Amino acid sequence: MALTSPATPSVATTPPGTLIDFRDVAMRFPNGTVALSGVDVNVRRGEFVTVVGPSGCGKSTLLRIASGLERASEGTVTVNTDRIGFVFQDATLLAWRDVQRNVELLAELAGERKNKRRAKADAAIELVGLSGFEKHLPKQLSGGMKMRTSLARSLTLDPELFLFDEPFGALDEITRERLNDELIRLFVKQGFAGMFITHSVSEAVYLSTKVVVMSGRPGRIVKTIDIPLPMPRDPDVRYTAEFAELVGEVSHALREGHA
């Protein structure tokens, strides 16, 4: 299914396996702020693309356009899937529902039967390692566990394209690194393509097959860097010279874009 959601209809053909394709996308808000200008990005099957950039560069806007929450004011966005998962900055759990019923929510909104959504939720809870916590309420969970619940909730959609808006930004470093590894494990196992927003350079390099570096406002793409490290990642890859070099390359591009 092809959803073309933009100012002008899609004319250019997209390469096979492309799940989302941004062509010359610009975003101008009604108050005059220009958040994005001339952005070209695409995410194909098997890719995990991370967008890094300084705060306020419009990287979250890019993701909101991808999800359909916002419409680009210029350019073309072609989306070739209707199974899109979206993970917000905070876990956005419903406080009055336990883990089980929070994870069931999206299937429930899609009108699925109780036993079917229950089965989906059980599988997703298992995937994120929360089995045994089904009856816990959000207020009883740590930040990391809330994020796992949020991930599980999106996993019930069996997404082909998974969008992440700085999901681990509020977590401590140990939890964050652990969840990075969990995410890579899910990426390898579930086979979704990822588009991930962060302002942490090392997180970007560690998670991705491709890092897109954006400049400060209005956000433009400064550089796209392929990350040739093997998947799934070895946590110790962080201490290799190759990793350090890639981090250096991304950081340089960020600094150039900021100047």
Place this chain on the structure above:
Amino acid sequence: MTDTVVTEPSAVVAEITPARPSVPKRGFGSRVVSAAVSALPPLAVFAFLIGLWYALNAWVVRPKFLLPRPDQIISDGFMNDLTRQQIIDGVWQTSKVVVTGLVIAAAIGIAWAVAMSLGTWIQRSTYPYAVILQCIPILAIVPLIGVWFGYEFKARVVVCVMIALFPMVSNTLFGLQSVDRSQYELFQLQRAERWTVLTKLMFPAALPAIFVGLRTSAGLSVVGAIVGDFFFQRGTPGIGALLQTYARVLDYTQLFAAILVAALLGVAMFGLFGLLSKLVVGRWYEPVK
């Protein structure tokens, strides 16, 4: 740092375990002690006020019957069979008015707020009138309510509704609109219909605020019922009518007994809804510190 590449649930458990809800188990004795410690300050104030009362009666207020002693209020007011029966009947009548008025105010208030949350134009066109309703001095229109609705039960209930409506409307609306933006977007991404968003997201999220409204309105409804009694003499009189009768015949011990009971009725309503709130939303609601 471990050598394993894929972190399987063993690592997960390590993160999860400390977060298990661990309410520190305390002994019965220490719980009794801490309950006593937290009850001490209000009890001390209570003792001080009673002491002050006796002192005023003994040395300040003349003639003494204008401020009867607490023990006189109990012996003449509550131990007197006739007075006690009158007060019990009065409280029963007033409670019926209070609860009826509150239920109607809650139903109208919640429905109104829901309508406003569904359509901005409804809010823009009708909310000013909720504010105006709140600003009208109730005493100014009570005589009119009597003319329109008769001087009995119905008119008393209308006074309660008028006085209790605004906190219901404003608190419910506040609750419905305090939904987190990204939670709303989560529903939007699933193309959920307005009604679904309302029933599965906005209304449950608004429940704590709705209970705040109910508690405020319950107290106001008691005030409304007593005000109604002062103006409407027909029908079965409530505690407000008793207050007037006792004041007129200068029976101050009975008057104080009735005032005490009227105040307790308000406190009881407040406490009842506090308890209900705890039962309904206390399980999951986590007030911001």
